[in-house]
Amino acid sequence: MTTQAQQSAVERMLRHHEIEQFLTHEASLYDERRYNEWLDLLTDDIRYYMPMLRNVKFGEHERELTREMEDLNWIDEGKDILTKRIEQILTGVHWAEEPLSRIVHVITNVLIEDDRGDEVDVKCKFVTYRNRVETETDLFIGRREDTLRMVDGWWKIARRKVILAQSVLLAKNLTLLF
Amino acid sequence: MTTLKQSFLQGYVDKENYTVSRQVYVNDEIYRLEQERVFARVWLFIGHESQIQKPGDYFVSRMGEESVIMTRDRQGEIHMHRGMKVCRYDEGNTPVFTCPYHGWSYALNGSLVGVPYYKEAYHSELKKNEWGLVEVAQLCNYKGTIWATWDAKAPTFEEYLGDTKLYYDILVDSRDGSPGGSEAIGGVQKWRTGANWKSAAENACGDGYHNISHRSVDMVGIGPSGGKGRRDDETGGSRRLAISTPEFGHGALTGEQLDDYPWTPAYLNDPEVAEWAEHCYYERQRNLGKLARVLGGVGNIFPNMSYWSRQPRRMVVWHPGGGPQQSEYWSWFLVDKNAPDKVKEMLRHYGLRYSGPAGLTEQDDMENWNYASKASNGVIASRQPYNYQIGKGRFNKNDHLPGHVVEGMSEMNQFGMYSFWAELMDAESWDDLFEKRERREYEEGKA
Numbered sequence: 008m009t010t011q012a013q014q015s016a017v018e019r020m021l022r023h024h025e026i027e028q029f030l031t032h033e034a035s036l037y038d039e040r041r042y043n044e045w046l047d048l049l050t051d052d053i054r055y056y057m058p059m060l061r062n063v064k065f066g067e068h069e070r071e072l073t074r075e076m077e078d079l080n081w082i083d084e085g086k087d088i089l090t091k092r093i094e095q096i097l098t099g100v101h102w103a104e105e106p107l108s109r110i111v112h113v114i115t116n117v118l119i120e121d122d123r124g125d126e127v128d129v130k131c132k133f134v135t136y137r138n139r140v141e142t143e144t145d146l147f148i149g150r151r152e153d154t155l156r157m158v159d160g161w162w163k164i165a166r167r168k169v170i171l172a173q174s175v176l177l178a179k180n181l182t183l184l185f
Numbered sequence: 186m187t188t189l190k191q192s193f194l195q196g197y198v199d200k201e202n203y204t205v206s207r208q209v210y211v212n213d214e215i216y217r218l219e220q221e222r223v224f225a226r227v228w229l230f231i232g233h234e235s236q237i238q239k240p241g242d243y244f245v246s247r248m249g250e251e252s253v254i255m256t257r258d259r260q261g262e263i264h265m266h267r268g269m270k271v272c273r274y275d276e277g278n279t280p281v282f283t284c285p286y287h288g289w290s291y292a293l294n295g296s297l298v299g300v301p302y303y304k305e306a307y308h309s310e311l312k313k314n315e316w317g318l319v320e321v322a323q324l325c326n327y328k329g330t331i332w333a334t335w336d337a338k339a340p341t342f343e344e345y346l347g348d349t350k351l352y353y354d355i356l357v358d359s360r361d362g363s364p365g366g367s368e369a370i371g372g373v374q375k376w377r378t379g380a381n382w383k384s385a386a387e388n389a390c391g392d393g394y395h396n397i398s399h400r401s402v403d404m405v406g407i408g409p410s411g412g413k414g415r416r417d418d419e420t421g422g423s424r425r426l427a428i429s430t431p432e433f434g435h436g437a438l439t440g441e442q443l444d445d446y447p448w449t450p451a452y453l454n455d456p457e458v459a460e461w462a463e464h465c466y467y468e469r470q471r472n473l474g475k476l477a478r479v480l481g482g483v484g485n486i487f488p489n490m491s492y493w494s495r496q497p498r499r500m501v502v503w504h505p506g507g508g509p510q511q512s513e514y515w516s517w518f519l520v521d522k523n524a525p526d527k528v529k530e531m532l533r534h535y536g537l538r539y540s541g542p543a544g545l546t547e548q549d550d551m552e553n554w555n556y557a558s559k560a561s562n563g564v565i566a567s568r569q570p571y572n573y574q575i576g577k578g579r580f581n582k583n584d585h586l587p588g589h590v591v592e593g594m595s596e597m598n599q600f601g602m603y604s605f606w607a608e609l610m611d612a613e614s615w616d617d618l619f620e621k622r623e624r625r626e627y628e629e630g631k632a
Binding site: 057059061062063064067070073074076077078079080081082083084088091092094095098100101102103104174175176177178179180181182 | 379547552
């Protein structure tokens with residue numbers, strides 16, 4: 008019994024480590040501008056949903072986020088448009104990213120919510136820094152809810168929900184993904 | 186002591202050379218004065234009636250820097266009041282607004298209904314009817330879009346639209362040309378930028394000359410029919426027009442077909458949407474006759490409400506954001522209320538990938554507007570005014586369409602916007618503006 012419990016705890020730690028490594032690796036690919044490798048980490052049926060937040064009365068928090076596939080959101084799309092975003096950066100004439108911004112994703116507070124073997128729901132927090140041209144600097148802080156899926160022996164991202172902790176977006180644009 | 190020049194029309198907007206001083210984007214005094222002389226005077230867009238469908242529904246909006254609450258009362262009437270800051274929510278439904286500081290509460294029509302310690306502190310002598318929320322002077326529900334002004338002397342909204350009405354109608358009318366019938370998709374995108382509010386307004390007012398900005402999105406292609414480009418092209422065989430309404434500073438960029446053309450296939454990503462769009466196209470020809478040849482485009486209703494009446498169909502208010510180089514942009518998307526759900530969903534998705542801070546097209550606009558604003562600072566920069574000479578002297582007085590029509594590219598729309606802006610800045614009131622204009626025109630006629 009004891010051994011089994013210990014094993015299971017160790018297994019959980021290994022699993023956590025594996026997931027954390029994956030998310031760290033993913034963020035590194037983006038920050039190192041290895042965009043096509045980053046795209047390869049998304050499943051073909053990925054849903055990427057980044058709602059807007061409203062100020063609502065206490066007790067009405069179910070209305071706080073704009074709804075996926077229904078309302079306006081910051082981003083609400085699949086792999087086709089995510090691919091276009093990357094292709095746009097790679098044109099070299101996407102002025103909002105030319106010269107390229109310096110982007111740093113800090114991913115932390117990784118928490119496995121549900122482990123179904125070949126699919127994992129994982130929450131984390133992000134602190135994302137964007138600095139461009141000379142002094143222009145934005146800080147995006149929020150939380151993320153991802154679903155990772157095992158495809159051909161390695162993890163891919165099948166769903167991402169990005170909740171930026173702002174109602175009015177305090178940046179002039181969103182040229183980056185989280 | 187003010188350091189401003191005596192006349193805006195002479196000192197900042199040069200009608201002989203078609204140039205505008207860079208000061209209008211960066212000067213603090215100008216910014217403060219325009220809150221009073223522009224934003225407290227003209228008609229401003231507040232929101233869409235579909236945002237407040239039920240009695241008690243409210244939406245908190247802005248007029249210039251001021252917070253206002255748009256409400257629907259028990260009788261279904263729409264009201265607009267100053268609301269700083271009895272309501273800290275963006276929208277919702279309530280019977281009453283209560284200020285969290287001293288607890289005064291206000292009904293949906295703005296009247297003061299509750300005062301704590303009314304007897305003990307005020308001895309029941311406070312005249313509640315004099316202390317309601319400040320109501321706007323005029324309100325207009327124009328085909329579902331809600332507009333208001335603080336100035337009782339302002340022209341009516343339809344007078345204010347003037348010649349630009351025909352072009353604005355293309356935004357607010359149904360795709361089949363029947364009047365009104367739009368609704369706003371849920372949610373308003375709000376974001377802050379480091380540009381003067383006029384940078385974005387003048388872009389939508391008339392800038393058809395900045396296509397290089399959008400080269401990257403055209404290369405990757407996000408249009409509703411696939412392939413390269415960011416829109417379907419339905420402008421074949423039409424003349425390209427820039428139409429200014431200089432009386433009130435509005436501008437529109439549009440096209441007019443030279444004949445009743447058959448449908449140019451569009452929205453081909455989805456056959457159902459394409460079929461709906463084709464149906465609407467022919468219905469519009471049937472409903473509007475020759476006027477259906479006027480196509481949708483982009484425009485700005487002075488001062489700061491810009492619209493895209495075609496692809497994507499959308500309106501944005503460029504709010505002044507607390508200083509000459511700060512703004513807050515608010516964006517709505519419209520669809521026909523009676524369009525099939527699949528059409529609405531397709532248009533929502535297209536709008537999101539095109540516009541707003543994350544839109545593949547507009548990301549680049551924000552970059553340009555911010556740096557154009559920044560480039561207005563500096564001693565040497567300030568010696569060099571901005572140039573608006575495209576289309577100078579090309580205004581065709583005999584064109585059959587309303588407004589000052591220029592064929593091809595033109596910056597007369599933007600220049601018309603700045604000229605009216607300068608007239609407002611020079612005037613003590615609406616009456617004064619019209620008197621000064623009459624005198625100037627008389628003197629120009631004499632010379």
